[in-house]
Amino acid sequence: MSSTTRxxxxxxxxxxxxxxxxxxxxxxxxxxxxxxxxxxFIRLELDGAxxxxxxxxxxxxxxxTSLSMMVAEELDLDWQTIxxxxxxxxxxxxxxxxxxxxxxxxxxxASSFMPMREAGARTRQLLLEAASIHFSAPISSLRTADSKVxxxxxxxxxYAALIAVVEANGLKPPExxxxxxxxxxxxxxxPQRRIEAPEKVxxxxxxxxxxxxxxxxxxxxVRPPVYxxxxxxxxxxxxxxxxxxxxVKKIDAGIAVLARDYWTAKKAAGLVTVSWEDGGNGGxxxxxxxxxxxxxxxxxxxxxxxIGRAEEIIAETEDGLVIESVYEMPYLAHATMEPMNCxxxxxxxxxxxxxxxxxxxxxRTVVAKMLGVPEENVVINRTLSGGTFGRRASKTADFVxxxxxxxxxxxxxxxxxxxxxxxxxxxxxRPQFIHRLKGVLDNQGYPLAWHQRVVGKSIMQNxxxxxxxxxxxxxxxxxxxxxxxxxxxxxxxxxxxxxxHRIESxxxxxxxxxxxxWRAVGHTHTGIAYECFLDELADKGSKDPLDLRLHLSRKHxxxxxxxxxxxxxxNWEQPLAAGRxxxxxxxxxxxxxxxxxxxxxxxxxxxxxxxxxxxVVDCGFxxxxxxxxxxxxGGIMLGLNAVAYGAIDVVDxxxxxxxxxxxxxxxxxxxxxxxxxxxxxxxxxxxxxxxSTTPIAPAIGNAIFNATGKRVRDFPLDRQGFVLxx
Amino acid sequence: xxxxxxxxxxxxxxxxEDTPLLWVLRDHLRLTGTKFGCxxxxxxxxxxxxxxxxxRACMIPIEKAQGRNVRTIESLKRDDNFSVVQTAWLEExxxxxxxxxxxxxxxxxxxLEKNPDPDEEAINEAMLGHICRxxxxxxxxxxxxxASHQLSRxxx
Numbered sequence: 001m002s003s004t005t006r007x008x009x010x011x012x013x014x015x016x017x018x019x020x021x022x023x024x025x026x027x028x029x030x031x032x033x034x035x036x037x038x039x040x041f042i043r044l045e046l047d048g049a050x051x052x053x054x055x056x057x058x059x060x061x062x063x064x065t066s067l068s069m070m071v072a073e074e075l076d077l078d079w080q081t082i083x084x085x086x087x088x089x090x091x092x093x094x095x096x097x098x099x100x101x102x103x104x105x106x107x108x109x110a111s112s113f114m115p116m117r118e119a120g121a122r123t124r125q126l127l128l129e130a131a132s133i134h135f136s137a138p139i140s141s142l143r144t145a146d147s148k149v150x151x152x153x154x155x156x157x158x159y160a161a162l163i164a165v166v167e168a169n170g171l172k173p174p175e176x177x178x179x180x181x182x183x184x185x186x187x188x189x190x191p192q193r194r195i196e197a198p199e200k201v202x203x204x205x206x207x208x209x210x211x212x213x214x215x216x217x218x219x220x221x222v223r224p225p226v227y228x229x230x231x232x233x234x235x236x237x238x239x240x241x242x243x244x245x246x247x248v249k250k251i252d253a254g255i256a257v258l259a260r261d262y263w264t265a266k267k268a269a270g271l272v273t274v275s276w277e278d279g280g281n282g283g284x285x286x287x288x289x290x291x292x293x294x295x296x297x298x299x300x301x302x303x304x305x306x307i308g309r310a311e312e313i314i315a316e317t318e319d320g321l322v323i324e325s326v327y328e329m330p331y332l333a334h335a336t337m338e339p340m341n342c343x344x345x346x347x348x349x350x351x352x353x354x355x356x357x358x359x360x361x362x363x364r365t366v367v368a369k370m371l372g373v374p375e376e377n378v379v380i381n382r383t384l385s386g387g388t389f390g391r392r393a394s395k396t397a398d399f400v401x402x403x404x405x406x407x408x409x410x411x412x413x414x415x416x417x418x419x420x421x422x423x424x425x426x427x428x429x430r431p432q433f434i435h436r437l438k439g440v441l442d443n444q445g446y447p448l449a450w451h452q453r454v455v456g457k458s459i460m461q462n463x464x465x466x467x468x469x470x471x472x473x474x475x476x477x478x479x480x481x482x483x484x485x486x487x488x489x490x491x492x493x494x495x496x497x498x499x500x501h502r503i504e505s506x507x508x509x510x511x512x513x514x515x516x517x518w519r520a521v522g523h524t525h526t527g528i529a530y531e532c533f534l535d536e537l538a539d540k541g542s543k544d545p546l547d548l549r550l551h552l553s554r555k556h557x558x559x560x561x562x563x564x565x566x567x568x569x570x571n572w573e574q575p576l577a578a579g580r581x582x583x584x585x586x587x588x589x590x591x592x593x594x595x596x597x598x599x600x601x602x603x604x605x606x607x608x609x610x611x612x613x614x615x616v617v618d619c620g621f622x623x624x625x626x627x628x629x630x631x632x633x634g635g636i637m638l639g640l641n642a643v644a645y646g647a648i649d650v651v652d653x654x655x656x657x658x659x660x661x662x663x664x665x666x667x668x669x670x671x672x673x674x675x676x677x678x679x680x681x682x683x684x685x686x687x688x689x690x691x692s693t694t695p696i697a698p699a700i701g702n703a704i705f706n707a708t709g710k711r712v713r714d715f716p717l718d719r720q721g722f723v724l725x726x
Numbered sequence: 727x728x729x730x731x732x733x734x735x736x737x738x739x740x741x742x743e744d745t746p747l748l749w750v751l752r753d754h755l756r757l758t759g760t761k762f763g764c765x766x767x768x769x770x771x772x773x774x775x776x777x778x779x780x781x782r783a784c785m786i787p788i789e790k791a792q793g794r795n796v797r798t799i800e801s802l803k804r805d806d807n808f809s810v811v812q813t814a815w816l817e818e819x820x821x822x823x824x825x826x827x828x829x830x831x832x833x834x835x836x837x838l839e840k841n842p843d844p845d846e847e848a849i850n851e852a853m854l855g856h857i858c859r860x861x862x863x864x865x866x867x868x869x870x871x872x873a874s875h876q877l878s879r880x881x882x
Contacts, residue, residue, distance in 0.1 A: 007832040060823030060860045193819040200824030201812045203799035207825060207864040210758035243742065261753035262762075263745045337771060337825040337859045339761055386761070386825025389858050403780020498781060626819055630865070634822055637861025660857060661769035671863040 002030050009390050038123040040092045041116060042071065048160040050075075050147065051083045055093035056112065057103040057358050059385035059392065060634070061689050062627035065114050065195045066109050069578040069624060073187040074120030074180060076144040082195065086382040089364050101361035104517070105394045106590050106687025113685050121177035130165040130456065131157055138171040182621070182682065191626035196384070205380070208356035208383045209341040209417055216413040217246055219406045220265040222255040223426055226278040226653035227513055231255055233275045240267035248272060251405035253398070253426075258406065262417055281653040284512045286331060289432050292508065297326065297436035302474050303451050303503035305483045308500030313449040314438050323439045323540055325533055328714045330523040331648035332430035333517055335663055338386020339423040342403035343723050345413040349373045354413075355400055356385030358393035362464075366397035367404050390517035391427065395463050396590040398428070424663050425655040428516030429648055431457040433478075435529035445541030446551060447534075449500040454479055456525065457515040458507035474505040480522035481587055481694070482530055492588045494530070495559035496552035498536040513650055519638060520690035523589050524697070528643070528715065531585035531698030536711065545702060546572055546584055546597075558593045558618050559586060562679060570597040572616035579603070581707025582613075585695035591686040593679075596636070596674070596695040602707045606635065606721040610640060614694065618679040620686045625678060628688050633674050635692025641666040643697035644724040645716050670726040728788045732757070733801035741789065747791045748772045750782035751798060759799040759828050763857070770856035773829035774798045780836035782855075802835065811835045814873035822860035828843035830856050834870050842877040844870070 035051075036044040043051040052071055056063040068082055087093040097111040098241040124144055131149035132139045134157055141152050150156040165171075182188075199205035224230055234255045236248030244264035248257050255272050259265035268622040302323040314322055351371060357363055360380045368375040385392055389629050398419065407414035418426070424636070433456035442448040458475035460466055468489060469476050482503045484493040518524055538548040546567050553559040563586060566572070576582055579601055586595035594617045602608040615632050622628055649656040657663040697715075704722055705711050712720045728739050732755060733759030739754045751757045751774070765784050772783040775797040802809040808816065811834050821827045830853070837844055837852035844852065849870055858866070 060788070060821075062822070193816065197816055197819065197821050198808075198826075200821040200827050201808065201815045201831060202803050203757075203828050205824055206758075207761075209762065212756050212758065259751055261745070263749035264742065264754070267742075267744070320875060335859060337769070337857070338761070338762070339821060385823065387823040389859075417762070420766070420769075421743075449845065630819065630822055630860075630862070633864050634861030636860070637863065660764050661764055665857045666855045666861075667857065667860060668863040668866065671861070674864060 006128045006222040036166055036538040038126055039119040041119040042075070042123050044159055044163055045538040046160055046163060048081055048147065048158060050077055050081050050159065051085055053087040053093065054084050055087040055101070056108040057356070057382060057385060059103075059356065059358065059388045061103070061108065062194060062624065062631065063103065063108040063190055065627055066623050067112050069187050069192055070113060070116035071120035074117045074147065075124045078147040079120030081147045084195065089360050089380050090328065094265045094361060098538065101359070102393060103358045106592070106690040108687070110591070110684065110686050112649065113623070117179055118177035121179050122173040123291055125178060126164050126166060126173040127159055127549050129171055130162040130169070133169055134162060134165050141295070145231045156720070180200070188623055189208070189621065189625070192624045192707055193626065206383050207338055207386050208343065208354060209338060211343045211354040211383065211413070211415060213413045214428055216415060217258045217260065217410060218262040218265050219256045219258045219403070219414050219416045220269040220419070221251070221253055221402060221406070221416060221422065222257070222261065222272050222274055223422055224254055224276050224278070226281050227284060227650060227655060228279040228281045229276050229653070230279055231274050232277050234547070238271040242268040242271065247410070249406070251402065253402050253405075256402075256406040256416070258410070258414060266419065281512055284650050286432055286648070286650045290328060290434070293432070293434040294326065296455045296506045296508065297434050297453045301455070301506040302472060304448045304474050304479050304487065304503040304505050305485060307484060308449070310449040310451045310500040310502035313440055313500050314451055317440045320529060321440060323536060325437050325536060325713055327435045327437070327529040327532065329433045329528060330715060331432050331513060331650070332524070332642055332646045333390040333424050333427045333648050333657070333663060334387070334391035335424060335660075335665065336387030336389060336391055336516060339420055340391070340399035340418040341416060342400045343413050343415040344400070344403040344407040346404065346407050346409075347411060350377045350379070351404060353380045353400060353404070354381045354383060355403075356383045356392060357400065358385070358388055359397070362395065363397040363400045367400060369459050370401060370404065389519040390521070393517060394428065395465070400696045420660065421658045423660060424648075424657050430524055431459070431515035433525040435525070436531040437529060439537045441537060441541045445543055446548070447498045447541070448536050450498045451502045452482055452529070453504045453506065454482060454526070455506040455508065457510050459515045459517055459521070462508060473507075475507050477522045478507060479503060479505055481525065481526040481589065492591060495556035495588050495593065497548065497555055498552065519635070520589060520693040522589055523690070523694040524642070527585065527587055527694045528698045528701060531695065532701045532711070532713070535583070535702045536704065539705075549586055559588065562586065562593050562595050562616050562618050565677060565679065566595045566597055566614060566616045569616065569675070572597065579707065581703040581705070583699045583702025583704070583706050585698035585702065587691065587694040589691045589694055592620070592688060594688070594691045594695055596699050598696070598699045598703045600700070600703045600706065600707060602722070603659060607725050608704070608726045609670070610700065613672050613674045614677075615674060615692070616677045616679065617688055617691065618681060619688050619691070620681050620683040622678045622681070623685050628678060629676050631688045632676050632692040635689065636674055636696045637666055637671060639693040639696035640672070640700065643715060643717055644702050647716050647719070669726060728792050730791050730793060731795045733796070733798055741788060741844060743787060743789040745788045746784050747774070747786040747788060747796065750788050753774050757798050757800055761825055761828055763826065768855075768857070769826070769829075770833060771826050771829040773832040773856070775836055776834060778836070778839065799832055802831070809835065810876050811869070811873045812839060814869040814876065818869040818872060820862050820863045820865040820869050822862055826856065826858045830858065830866055834866070834873065838870070838873055838877055843874055
């Protein structure tokens, strides 16, 4: 085969990638003497490499690439000289937005945009000062490019060679950063390939489960059959008799079997006899939740928003003219490609951890508390993650504590790997939700009154995030995308205006099956309920669904322009053949606006294929259009997957689904063609990772209605006779 | 003790006869490029070649792999050169989280070795068993076509 060397590839491609991502192996960060640390994020190595400290996790989101671009732009780095290191759990690396070491909420790009650029700019100014000494020339005669300072007479000096000058003269970076003008950007805003891609195509990338030590042990955990249950007692005799098994022990999550390799541990785990307690959850069922939530949705909830007189207008309207619907969305598992895992080593009062995580400050706090040691005694080395969709931001640090407990008393690193069955059954799920909606139209057929009750478990209640995300007893994430006005810390509303608009909330008790963030959080259910019901009102009022949204958003420029664009690029008004349908939805999440329309074909038996998806996004300044495109394709895939098949059922406290045969993933031939349009913008960048997941589900529901006249209100679609082909 | 040929090297492994090839590679031989995704042959993350055929390493007990030629993702680069398929993967910027990509690339490599100019149907069939939860499917398709184009231009 013809082939390209890595170096050639890097040379040939202007969009090339760089070096190796280092995973910490008890090397104190910044211990290297022969390097210059100019900033918390930048270390110039004598060999010419420039190491960038990554304070956001990489799990497919593209953070490592966009953060590198920000520094590379301002510091004029040769992309090939960049090396990356996962920043340690120190306050200075915490997200400026969250005040924690947390990669979540699709805000990495937004919150890093200034700090990373400033880091690059300040280092550049320092190097210019050093070069001015080196050349005995004024800074005005110098410029930077390709990790070098160039004098206008043609001479140049590498950044690495300037390290000695900086040190000899005791130079320090300036306080104030001089940033480039956006019109001078050479890196930001241009398509950039993923920086760590070479490691991901040759098998050398290190994910959590790839951590290896000579003396390590692997562990499999026998988990309780009933969700939230625990082990009372166990007999590990038969497991211990298996060659290679080292230990069988009880931990909080169940019974851990430790062996020299994972297969042996897993096999032996099947031989442990356990007497289980069900933790009072033996009667849990998702059908039960459904009944309970439907009843609740008939009762007044806490008042989140009350604009105008929605309740009164509905009460005054004769029954036949009030449109009422109930939408139900099930539990969803994240099912990341890489099942949960973590490696831990305990020695004395110190604990070292290797893990793909979104939330390492919390992991460290939870582990330190559990072990009763100071936080600094817990060292977390973050690896790449094989997907998260929110799962690896665990407030209980559950997949980390498993490994720490399993490693207790072993003095060697222990790697706990969850089987796919444990992953699907023991997950923290996107909670089940019910929305009851009522609407009244005015005499022109436009929505006059909107009344929505949202029923489902709160994710944030009684967690450390309670103060930030609970407002008057309501979880703002449960309601995200329902309110017209800003709510709590969310500075945006729906970008629609309905004159009478009332939103109520029920957050039932947080017992039983655990609610968790799932890519786009509240929007995964509010999006369906809000955007499908809006379609119902459009239909009743004989309005085109897109035109209705244009009407409702006429005072909201970003939404309005987005919808105009979607109408144009999707050929919205062009008729479709019989059996085909078109639907759309639009959402605002975390300060990005996104709209999607789909075209699908439904056969007489209800089987359907999604032929094409158009997506228009306004995410401010588009830092990396290539990355945005990938995130959007991925979000559409995951959202379509969920609405087509996604459901976790619980019967008698036991999760029914277990692996990819019954928690079905979308496969390649089912993936629709996706056409993406990014709105040009000079505004600060915002996210797309989660946003991309939000409109697709309601757009599909609306397109099914358009094609068949049947309105689906209980999800997923395959349980309502609409089965995605393939 | 089991003897097999992995990436052109004779190796001897001491493990139980039912140990799947996947865990022999990952835990005994420390070739961690081959990934665990489901353990039941549903996701394709553990795809390797045995005697040039793509197989699910989680479904092959070591005794069945004995004496055969096993090729993993680590073997594709020659003298530090990326293969045509790997290069296409980089050009199309396929990977997101990257966890499934070893399996995807091994499947695509096997497909193109057998059929350097696959049509859509052949691509669909070859890739059907390979899940990507990040949704890199459109770019996987583009990368396969790009690699195919390279190969059919006689650059192999």
